[in-house]
Ligand SMILES: Nc1ncnc2c1ncn2[C@@H]1O[C@H](COP(=O)(O)OP(=O)(O)O)[C@@H](O)[C@H]1O
C-alpha cells in the first residue's frame with residue numbers, strides 16, 4: 375500500500391513549523407508498506423520520511439520512536455526521529471499520530487546474497503545487544519495473544535485442510551510457549567518484521583533497518599527466525615538456502631553467541647515466525663481496510679513456509 379490518510383503539501387504548510395526543518399518543499403506518497411501512511415518529505419533542511427500511524431496510538435508510539443533513538447545513539451543503523459521544537463517525537467496530523475524520521479540512503483536488496491545476509495545477521499545481533507538497557511516495556515503486539523485473538527476471525531475463510539493446519543499449529547505453539555526451554559530464551563526489544571523490504575543497502579553496505587512499528591519485547595530468537603524466514607529462502611518454495619542461512623547465523627553468532635536453549639528452540643521458532651505472518655496476511659486479505667493504494671500480501675506464501683518448517687529439520691543454529 376499505503377496511503378490510508380491523504381495529505382497534501384498545503385495541509386502541512388503550517389503543521390511543519392513545529393519542527394526545526396524549515397519549509398516543506400515536496401511531499402510524495404509511498405506506495406509500498408501495508409500498515410501506515412508514508413510520504414517522502416523534502417524540506418529546506420533535507421530529505422525525511424513522514425509517517426501517519428493508522429493503527430498505533432499516542433500511548434503505544436513512544437516505545438517505537440524512543441527505541442529508534444536509543445539504538446541510533448548506540449551505533450545501530452536506524453532512522454532517527456526528528457523532535458518538535460517542544461521536544462516531542464510525535465505530533466497530531468489529521469487527527470492521527472504522526473512522526474518525521476531521517477531518510478536512509480540506498481534501497482532494499484530484494485535478491486540478497488550471502489554477503490547481504492551476513493550484514494543483516496551482524497547488525498541484528500548488535501541491535502539485540504544495544505536494546506538490553508532500553509527502559510520501556512511493550513509486548514510484541516503481534517505475539518501469541520494476538521494469534522489467539524485472530525485465529526477465530528480467519529478460520530471461517532479457510533479450507534478444511536488449512537483450518538486443520540492452523541488449529542494444530544496454534545495448539546503446538548501455545549504448549550511450546552509454556553515450556554521450560556521457551557522460558558530460558560533471552561528476551562528484549564526485537565524488530566519482529568525485518569524483511570528484505572525493511573533494510574536498506576548501498577551496494578553491499580547495509581545503511582539501516584527501518585519500519586520499527588511492529589517492534590516489541592519478545593525472544594531474540596523469534597526475531598532471528600522472522601529474518602531467516604524472509605532473507606534466506608527460495609521465494610517460490612519457501613525452502614531455506616543453506617549458504618544464506620549459514621552466512622546470517624554465523625555473522626549473528628560472532629556478535630552475540632546463540633545458547634543451547636536457543637538451539638533446541640530453533641525449529642519451533644521458525645514455525646512460530648511463519649505462523650505469525652500467515653495469520654496477519656490472512657487477516658489483511660480477508661478483512662481489508664480502505665486505502666488509496668493497496669497490494670495485499672499473499673497468505674499462501676507463509677502457509678507454504680509453515681508446512682515446510684514443520685516437515686524439514688531446522689539447520690544448526692551454530
Ligand atoms: N527512514 C526511511 N528511509 C528511507 N525510506 C523509507 C524510510 N521509511 C520508509 N521508507 C520507504 O517507505 C516504504 C514504506 O515504509 P514501511 O515502513 O515499510 O511502511 P509500512 O509501515 O506501511 O509497512 C519503504 O519501503 C521505503 O521505501
Ligand SMILES: N[C@@H](CCOP(=O)(O)O)C(=O)O
Nearest residue numbers: 407408409567569585651671
Ligand atoms: N512484512 C509483513 C507485512 C508488514 O509489511 P511491511 O511493509 O511493514 O514490512 C509481511 O510480509 O506480511
